[in-house]
Amino acid sequence: MTRLSAKKPEPGPGGGRPDLAQQATGPSPASERAARLRGSGLAVGYGDRIVIESLNVSIPTGELTVIVGPNACGKSTLLRALARMLPARAGLVELDGQPIGSYPPKDVARRLGLLPQSPVAPDGITVEDLVARGRYPHQGLLRQWSKADQEAVDAALARAGVADLAPRMAGELSGGQRQRVWLAMALAQQTPILLLDEPTTYLDIAHQVEVLSLARGLRRDGYTVVVVMHELALAFRYATHLIVMAAGSIVAQGAVSDVVTEDLIESVYGLPCRLIEDPVTGRPIVVPLEEFPDAPAQDDAA
Amino acid sequence: MKVSGGANVATNGPASSGSASPSWASRAGPTNRRHVVVRAGTLALRFERRALIVGAVLMTAAAAVAAAALMIGDYPLTPAQALGSLFGFGDDPLARYFVQNQRAPRVVAAAAVGAALGMSGCVFQSISDNPLGSPDVIGFTTGAATGALAQIIVFDAGPAAISGGAVAGGFAAATAVYLLAWRRGLAGFRLVLVGVGVAALLQACNALLIVRASLTAAQTAAVWLAGSLNATTWTEASLVTVALAVLGPAALTLSRPLGTLMMGDDLAAGLGVRVERRRLELVAVGVALVCVAVAAAGPVAFVALAAPQLAKRLTRTAGTGMASAGSMGALLVLAADLVAQRIFAPTQLPVGVVTGSLGGVYLIWLLAREWRRNPA
Numbered sequence: 037m038t039r040l041s042a043k044k045p046e047p048g049p050g051g052g053r054p055d056l057a058q059q060a061t062g063p064s065p066a067s068e069r070a071a072r073l074r075g076s077g078l079a080v081g082y083g084d085r086i087v088i089e090s091l092n093v094s095i096p097t098g099e100l101t102v103i104v105g106p107n108a109c110g111k112s113t114l115l116r117a118l119a120r121m122l123p124a125r126a127g128l129v130e131l132d133g134q135p136i137g138s139y140p141p142k143d144v145a146r147r148l149g150l151l152p153q154s155p156v157a158p159d160g161i162t163v164e165d166l167v168a169r170g171r172y173p174h175q176g177l178l179r180q181w182s183k184a185d186q187e188a189v190d191a192a193l194a195r196a197g198v199a200d201l202a203p204r205m206a207g208e209l210s211g212g213q214r215q216r217v218w219l220a221m222a223l224a225q226q227t228p229i230l231l232l233d234e235p236t237t238y239l240d241i242a243h244q245v246e247v248l249s250l251a252r253g254l255r256r257d258g259y260t261v262v263v264v265m266h267e268l269a270l271a272f273r274y275a276t277h278l279i280v281m282a283a284g285s286i287v288a289q290g291a292v293s294d295v296v297t298e299d300l301i302e303s304v305y306g307l308p309c310r311l312i313e314d315p316v317t318g319r320p321i322v323v324p325l326e327e328f329p330d331a332p333a334q335d336d337a338a
Numbered sequence: 339m340k341v342s343g344g345a346n347v348a349t350n351g352p353a354s355s356g357s358a359s360p361s362w363a364s365r366a367g368p369t370n371r372r373h374v375v376v377r378a379g380t381l382a383l384r385f386e387r388r389a390l391i392v393g394a395v396l397m398t399a400a401a402a403v404a405a406a407a408l409m410i411g412d413y414p415l416t417p418a419q420a421l422g423s424l425f426g427f428g429d430d431p432l433a434r435y436f437v438q439n440q441r442a443p444r445v446v447a448a449a450a451v452g453a454a455l456g457m458s459g460c461v462f463q464s465i466s467d468n469p470l471g472s473p474d475v476i477g478f479t480t481g482a483a484t485g486a487l488a489q490i491i492v493f494d495a496g497p498a499a500i501s502g503g504a505v506a507g508g509f510a511a512a513t514a515v516y517l518l519a520w521r522r523g524l525a526g527f528r529l530v531l532v533g534v535g536v537a538a539l540l541q542a543c544n545a546l547l548i549v550r551a552s553l554t555a556a557q558t559a560a561v562w563l564a565g566s567l568n569a570t571t572w573t574e575a576s577l578v579t580v581a582l583a584v585l586g587p588a589a590l591t592l593s594r595p596l597g598t599l600m601m602g603d604d605l606a607a608g609l610g611v612r613v614e615r616r617r618l619e620l621v622a623v624g625v626a627l628v629c630v631a632v633a634a635a636g637p638v639a640f641v642a643l644a645a646p647q648l649a650k651r652l653t654r655t656a657g658t659g660m661a662s663a664g665s666m667g668a669l670l671v672l673a674a675d676l677v678a679q680r681i682f683a684p685t686q687l688p689v690g691v692v693t694g695s696l697g698g699v700y701l702i703w704l705l706a707r708e709w710r711r712n713p714a
Contacts, residue, residue: 119607141611158656160654165656170609
């Protein structure tokens with residue numbers, strides 16, 4: 037099997053999470069809506085090292101775009117370039133039809149939020165104060181706190197499911213809680229576009245699912261969400277638009293069912309594999325093919 | 339159609355998380371008690387209540403020490419006499435002379451130098467995210483000393499030139515540290531490591547200058563190096579006050595983006611902070627503050643290191659604590675200078691000796707405490 041059909045509205049396990057079942061019911065095709073965020077002819081790198089060379093990408097508006105690819109393929113670099121953390125050596129990042137550099141920084145920060153890989157919580161900060169830091173682009177020296185700020189913070193805390201953690205110290209939270217708090221901070225920023233750089237790394241599977249289903253809920257509410265991540269099964273499960281990268285360029289993009297093939301995975305990761313169908317969602321799951329000396333040789337014949 | 343994220347969060351937020359609603363209501367209380375929002379027209383300033391209280395207490399304490407410093411001395415005065423003499427009332431010309439020409443400029447200079455050192459320390463400790471990243475550890479103070487020593491020893495210069503030399507030396511050292519530590523941005527630990535290296539180099543340079551100096555020049559240099567307010571006149575006091583009046587508000591203004599920088603460059607940039615530009619401004623203001631303080635009083639040890647840390651422990655703020663660091667610095671130098679004047683009276687110690695020994699004790703306590711908490 038080389039291609040999997042993605043439509044399989046599952047009843048889901050009884051009493052389970054209702055959102056899982058809805059997941060495969062199709063979003064509108066990505067290409068139909070104008071992309072608010074796009075990069076053309078991008079070249080990005082660190083120091084002498086060029087990571088990405090002449091790459092074109094457009095982030096479909098209103099989709100949950102997941103970017104996957106092997107280590108050091110330039111996923112995070114691309115995300116950071118799109119969020120103007122890294123200057124493009126060549127090419128252009130456009131936000132709402134204009135070069136991203138032509139906006140005042142706070143203006144960009146009201147349209148596009150980025151949750152970086154390893155943000156640092158200041159010592160002794162409460163969860164609520166940390167989330168309130170997300171309001172920075174909406175504030176000024178003489179306008180430090182408005183009613184809208186408080187409402188946005190409260191709403192973001194609730195949305196990320198961390199309202200009950202508000203008075204706690206950010207430093208004493210578990211990894212899963214902390215990641216949701218950072219997400220709440222990004223939500224308090226109130227940007228229609230949200231870029232998340234490996235938000236699930238270092239989390240156990242339950243917390244990964246928690247974070248991703250929050251991302252999916254946001255997309256359903258009209259956000260444009262971009263997630264960089266490694267875990268393929270979850271990436272395929274949640275993406276409404278998939279971008280596969282290898283060696284600094286995009287090798288495939290589109291709906292998961294149109295894009296993911298055994299050949300693609302093998303060529304991108306150098307890993308011979310078999311795709312099976314996720315019994316819940318019908319999305320593909322990658323099963324590596326590898327010589328296991330101890331394993332019973334039952335599945336050899338292809 | 340594009341749905342704005344804002345509207346979504348505000349409307350859908352509370353409903354989507356069932357467990358949130360109850361805790362939310364109970365939380366409104368404590369939240370509002372931790373902050374004070376001052377509103378007037380379009381102005382809306384937000385303060386942490388505890389930081390406000392601590393700041394008020396520190397300033398009151400500083401004012402009390404300042405008042406005491408006006409009264410205490412070889413010519414003791416009552417509070418009424420001191421206050422009267424300060425504003426030119428009272429018929430005791432000797433009291434007026436002591437208060438107006440000797441004690442008052444010294445008190446003003448002590449407060450301003452302390453505030454400048456405290457704020458400078460706050461800037462650099464926050465930038466480097468490291469208590470050791472303060473200007474007296476990372477070579478800026480040492481550089482200012484090198485500039486001043488060169489004036490004293492090589493050029494045999496007067497007080498104004500010595501102050502100018504201190505400012506120039508401090509800025510030169512800071513530029514060197516900044517450029518050496520800069521590599522695609524400024525990382526805190528690089529700033530500290532490079533700074534410590536530069537400080538060691540300049541220290542050796544200072545020692546060399548003193549060894550090669552004449553005896554009188556070496557003596558002047560030694561007194562200057564200890565950091566002293568003993569000969570402070572209104573000239574020094576007004577210079578450092580005017581400088582503080584410019585640099586202090588600049589530092590307070592920059593403390594908002596600084597608080598954001600403490601969460602990492604990417605996050606700060608994502609929130610709309612011009613990271614490198616703001617950091618350069620912060621470094622410039624921080625270096626100017628420490629240089630002005632050193633120019634006025636010499637390298638008064640440990641205040642820049644200790645004041646922000648002490649203030650932070652009192653306010654428990656997660657922000658930069660710029661204002662409380664400044665108040666704490668002022669209080670420390672005022673108090674240390676009073677001790678320096680009186681402890682072996684009539685012999686007057688340089689204030690730097692007092693802050694140095696107190697600071698040493700503080701540093702040992704700090705390190706011991708950190709080590710006990712997380713043994714490494």
